[in-house]
Structure formats: structure tokens, C-alpha cells
């Protein structure tokens with residue numbers, strides 16, 4: 233019998249979005265997501281490869297062709313079941329996962345310039361479920377093992393460990409320092425990229441599975457790791473990298489200079505944009521400069537624009553090619569009128585007589601030879617000094633782990649960068665019965681890498697607990 237040849241459809245379906253003029257002044261999610269018709273059409277592009285290379289790029293091992301086939305067959309309920317089997321945060325990953333570097337870059341259609349939109353389809357399936365009145369049935373939970381696991385931090389790493397181990401029948405408690413669970417998903421990534429109702433829903437799902445969450449609980453202060461080890465059979469540390477870096481230039485302590493953490497936490501967790509209906513105010517600024525070029529910097533700049541700033545700058549010392557942010561977010565920022573001051577280095581912040589920032593002294597840069605990171609090193613151009621008038625600055629150049637757990641756990645091996653050292657294949661730390669993963673191990677990275685690390689650690693914890 234003659235073999236039927238697959239037709240290749242290279243028209244990757246776009247996702248409808250709010251227009252830049254409208255969205256620049258609201259906090260509503262930018263992208264609307266696929267309609268059923270668009271999702272089915274996009275899913276039908278998948279070639280259902282016998283050897284799906286896309287799966288090699290997914291740290292949580294989602295059965296990508298299978299969930300996409302269910303969408304193509306309009307069996308949306310089945311598709312979300314397949315997704316949830318491996319990923320307890322599909323609505324989150326479908327939105328913020330750097331798909332273009334993970335699963336989509338490995339899709340066979342990538343070489344032809346139009347990989348299947350795996351992330352958008354994942355988002356579609358999760359949103360479809362949310363639109364239905366109820367939740368799809370909960371997965372089966374194995375009989376109780378009587379073992380107790382404590383998890384420090386409720387970000388993507390901790391949540392993945394919790395979601396995996398509860399299904400194995402272990403008793404799970406998460407300890408979270410803040411008054412709301414979700415880690416960066418809750419306090420960092422803004423509403424217009426990741427609506428908080430979605431994060432809450434995913435956390436509620438975990439609670440329905442039986443995970444207990446203790447909020448306002450700082451491990452290292454309320455109780456130490458050693459004290460918790462007396463109550464638990466195993467501990468997982470997923471406390472992230474929430475300590476902001478500063479530029480260490482003169483003037484950084486002026487009024488109107490924020491760390492990205494403070495700025496975004498005021499907005500997302502404390503709902504500063506809703507003041508006085510919320511209790512935490514945030515000042516409206518007219519000319520705002522954001523230092524940095526990653527996702528965090530884009531989030532700060534786009535937030536400042538939505539708060540009503542007339543001009544918002546991204547000040548970055550390399551060129552557009554080296555911006556570490558996702559291309560999609562750079563394009564969104566450009567569409568919203570954010571001004572990119574590239575190849576620019578801030579060297580000094582000057583204030584007015586009242587102690588508020590009024591301008592930034594900058595140097596123009598050019599790109600030299602590659603440095604140890606492989607990116608071309610920025611080199612100052614002599615005599616290129618200029619001044620940028622602003623009334624606020626946000627420093628978004630990176631984070632490292634908060635040292636509280638390291639300082640209160642003497643026998644935990646810590647790297648020079650302040651991260652916890654682990655065995656890569658298991659997530660085991662130097663301390664017996666303690667595992668770690670996510671940003672606390674890698675330094676600031678991505679949601680899906682944190683989740684992947686959570687999966688590895690959960691597997692190892694389960695192996696040890698089940699003897």
C-alpha cells in the first residue's frame with residue numbers, strides 16, 4: 233500500500249493581543265490566547281513525529297505530541313489530563329516558559345522557520361479547563377506512606393516537588409515566607425503577563441490534592457532547617473534567589489531609586505496600582521529609567537508605563553542582540569513605546585536638594601571582544617559622557633539567594649555565589665535528608681528549569697523514602 237505523505241503547514245497561528253495603545257494604560261493580560269478554531273488549526277500542524285525531539289527540550293517531560301493530538305481531535309479534556317500528568321503549572325508554563333529555547337527550538341518544523349506553537353497550545357488547554365465550570369477529575373493519590381516532607385518556598389520548584397510527592401502518598405507541608413504562595417509567579421511577574429488568578433488557581437489545585445501551606449513562615453527565623461528535620465523525614469529547599477543586586481555607583485541611595493524586587497512586589501503582591509483601595513502606595517513617576525536587559529527589566533519598564541510615566545527607558549550596556557529577555561517581551565516593550573538606550577552605562581546618579589533622583593550620568597559603550605560568557609564585552613567610548621534626566625530609576629540587573637538559610641544551617645555546602653551545592657542527578661545537598669533545587673541552586677534562571685529541578689529532587693526523595 234502506498235504510504236500517505238504528511239502535508240507540512242508552515243503557517244504558525246498568531247495569538248490575538250490587545251493593541252499597544254490600549255494595553256499601555258491597563259494591567260489586563262496582553263495576549264488573549266487561542267480560540268478553539270485557532271488551537272485546533274495549530275495543533276493539526278504537528279507531524280506526530282515517531283521520535284519527538286521537542287520532548288528533549290521539556291525539563292518536566294510532557295508528552296508533547298500526545299497532548300497536541302488531543303487538541304487536534306478536539307478532545308480538550310484529554311489534552312489537559314496529559315499535561316497535568318507531568319506539569320502541575322500548565323497555565324503558567326504556557327505563558328512564561330521560554331518555549332523558543334526549550335521545546336519549540338527542537339521541533340522538526342523549527343528548521344523550516346515555523347515550529348509548532350507548543351507553549352500557546354499548552355496555555356489553550358489549561359485555559360479551556362479553567363473556563364469549564366469545574367476542574368477535571370483529580371489524579372489518583374497512592375495510599376499514605378506515613379512519611380512527611382517539608383518544603384521551603386512555594387515557587388515553581390517547591391510547588392513541583394509538592395505536586396509530585398503528594399501523589400506518591402507522602403504528607404506534604406510547604407513553608408512560605410510571604411503572605412501569599414507562588415514565589416516569583418505571585419510577587420514578581422506582572423499581572424499583564426501572568427494574571428494572579430491563574431497562579432492562585434494552580435495553588436488551589438495543590439491544596440485540593442492535600443498539600444498544606446504555611447504562610448508568613450521564614451525558615452531560618454521561625455524555625456531552622458535542623459529544627460524542621462526533627463519533624464520531617466525529608467526537606468526540600470526551593471527558596472529562590474530574591475536578594476537584589478545593585479550597581480554600586482554613587483547616588484544609588486537617593487529617593488526614587490528602587491530595586492526591581494521592591495518595585496514589582498509593591499505592584500503585584502501589595503497591589504500598589506490599586507491604592508488607595510489597597511494599603512500600599514506607589515508613586516507615579518514621569519521619566520523612569522530601568523537598568524538591565526532581562527525579563528525582569530522589561531517587566532519593570534512596562535509596569536512603569538502602565539502607571540502613567542510619559543517616558544520609560546531601558547538602559548542596557550550591550551546591544552539589542554545581547555538582551556537576555558525573551559524576544560517576545562522585548563517586542564512587546566518596543567510596541568508599548570519603551571525607549572531602548574542601548575550600549576549605555578550608568579555611572580552616577582545625581583539628586584536634587586530634597587534628596588530625590590533627578591538625572592543619571594551615562595557613558596556610551598561599544599562592543600569589544602567576547603568575554604567569558606561568550607557575549608561581546610562592552611567597552612566605554614572616551615568622551616561620550618551624557619546626562620539623562622529622570623525622576624525614578626529601577627535597578628534590575630540580577631538577584632542572588634537570600635543568605636538566611638545558608639547562615640542558619642552550618643553544614644550545608646554553599647558555593648561562592650551563595651547558591652546551595654547539590655548533586656546534579658538527584659538534587660541532594662551535603663546535608664543528610666535535605667534536597668534543594670531551582671534558583672537557590674542555579675542562581676536566577678527560569679520557571680521551567682526550577683520545575684525540572686523540582687522533578688529530579690522529588691524522584692530522589694521518593695526513592696529514598698520508599699527505601
Ligand code: FAD
Nearest residue numbers: 385387388389409415416420451472670671677678679682
Ligand atoms: P521562587 O519563585 O523565587 O520562589 C521561592 C519562594 O521561597 C518565594 O516565595 C520566597 O518568598 C520563598 N522563600 C525564600 N526564602 C524563604 C525562607 N527562608 N523561608 C520560607 N520561604 C522562603 N522565568 C521564566 O521562565 N519566564 C519569565 O518570563 C520570567 N520572568 C520573570 C520576571 C521576573 C520579574 C522575575 C523576578 C523572574 C522571572 N523569571 C522568569 C524567573 C523565574 O520566575 C524564576 O526562575 C523562578 O520563579 C524560580 O523558581 P523557584 O521556585 O526556584 O524560586
Ligand code: SF4
Nearest residue numbers: 290325329334335351
Ligand atoms: Fe515546552 Fe515549557 Fe510546556 Fe515543557 S513546559 S512543553 S518546555 S512550554
Ligand code: SF4
Nearest residue numbers: 278279281286339340
Ligand atoms: Fe510535533 Fe514538532 Fe514535536 Fe514533531 S517535533 S511531535 S512536529 S511538536
